[in-house]
Amino acid sequence: MADPTAAITSIIHTHFTTYQSENVPSKRSSSSTAAALSPSSLRTAAALRDELTQYSLTAGLTDLSLDADEQPFDVNYVITKAILHVIDCAMCALHDNKEAWESSRSILELACALASTSSSGELGMAVIHRAIDYVTAVKDIVRMEAVDMLAFCVG
Numbered sequence: 001m002a003d004p005t006a007a008i009t010s011i012i013h014t015h016f017t018t019y020q021s022e023n024v025p026s027k028r029s030s031s032s033t034a035a036a037l038s039p040s041s042l043r044t045a046a047a048l049r050d051e052l053t054q055y056s057l058t059a060g061l062t063d064l065s066l067d068a069d070e071q072p073f074d075v076n077y078v079i080t081k082a083i084l085h086v087i088d089c090a091m092c093a094l095h096d097n098k099e100a101w102e103s104s105r106s107i108l109e110l111a112c113a114l115a116s117t118s119s120s121g122e123l124g125m126a127v128i129h130r131a132i133d134y135v136t137a138v139k140d141i142v143r144m145e146a147v148d149m150l151a152f153c154v155g
Contacts, residue, residue, distance in 0.1 A: 004059055005078050011055060012082045015048040016107055023106045037113045037152055041106075045113035052079060076120045083123060087111050087130050087149075094142050101141065108145055112152035128153050 023040055056075050090104040090111075115127035131153065134146035 004073060004075075007055060007059070008052065008075070008078050009082045011051055012048065012079070012086065015044060015051070016086055016110060019044045019110050020103055020106045036155060037109060037116065041109045041113040042117065044110055045117050048110075048114060049118065076122050080120075080123045080126045083111050083114060084126055084130055087127065091134055091137075091142055091145070094145060095137070095139050098141050101145075104145065105148075108149055109152060112149055116153050124153065 019041070023038070052075075086107060090107040093100040094104045111127060115124045118124055128150065131146045131149035134142055134149070137143050137146065
């Protein structure tokens with residue numbers, strides 16, 4: 001069997017790349033507040049969640065291991081770490097280049113859609129905690145997107 005961590009990361013990367021290239025968020029105005037998650041982000045999050053579930057089932061991944069010597073494989077942990085990495089990359093792009101806003105915004109919206117519709121509380125809490133970490137960033141654009149992330153997650 002292929003490395004499940006690499007396979008899960010690849011599935012996530014594929015969905016985020018496709019969503020990013022197909023969706024351009026509306027321009028930010030100075031008086032705008034965070035809107036609700038877009039229907040396209042919710043559809044993509046559902047498709048990603050379904051594909052991850054299908055992969056986990058067909059690969060026989062469970063949180064329990066029958067072999068005493070083998071460590072259990074925690075699918076939710078791998079998914080959470082991959083999503084947090086995607087968020088970090090988007091925020092880093094924003095920090096380095098304000099022109100990357102549209103691209104980063106679509107990535108952050110999809111991450112929040114996945115977190116807010118996930119049955120795993122672990123992913124939702126991890127995304128919220130990461131957004132809180134970015135609220136104290138030096139750059140205004142990063143702080144604004146972190147606040148929007150929080151609004152997406154709880155709104």
